[in-house]
Amino acid sequence: MTRLTDDFDAQSQVTFWELLTYIEEHEMSRKTSIFIEFKETNAGQTNVEMSVGVQ
Template sequence: MIVENHQIAYNNVASKYYNFVPEEIDLAIKDFDAILSGHGYHSVGKMFFSILSNPTAEVMTAKLFIPIEENDFTIPKEEEVDFSSYFLIDRMIMTRLTADFDAQSQVTFWELLTYIEEHEMSQKTPIFVEFKESNSGQTYVEMSVGVQ
């Protein structure tokens, strides 16, 4: 099910571009977390990313986002990490994956794009992927995209 009027909002968000094969996204996440923790920053336990390339590409380009506890951010330029004190994207459509993320993510990607076309909307952002956890501890994924 696709829902409208979704938004993504976080305070104190560090971000970094990565290129990787989809199976190795965990390595990119670990690398980014190591860069942040190596400079004394602490993740709040959330992570999301935007898909900037075609999902069928052999090498994926994505921007990883990690909200951190600190609101003051200084990191060496060569780390190529950006920081926003506030991150907000509204007017999004979203759908949720509760199981088999690897197998369902490409299908869901195209479902979102089809929904945009069928409802005569325009895509305004890349696809965003958020890893979340329910109150019962179940991990799930929300895929969303900004529309107009």
């Protein structure tokens, strides 16, 4: 899982490939799609969490 705090459009593309590269480099298997969730903090700031299930 990783969290983006700004420039969501550009950073989401980079992060997508970083997650897939991490899985490959650590010889893991991807078990789910990549999930993308927009969340808001108590302070009203928006974050994007990207996560993927692995085995």
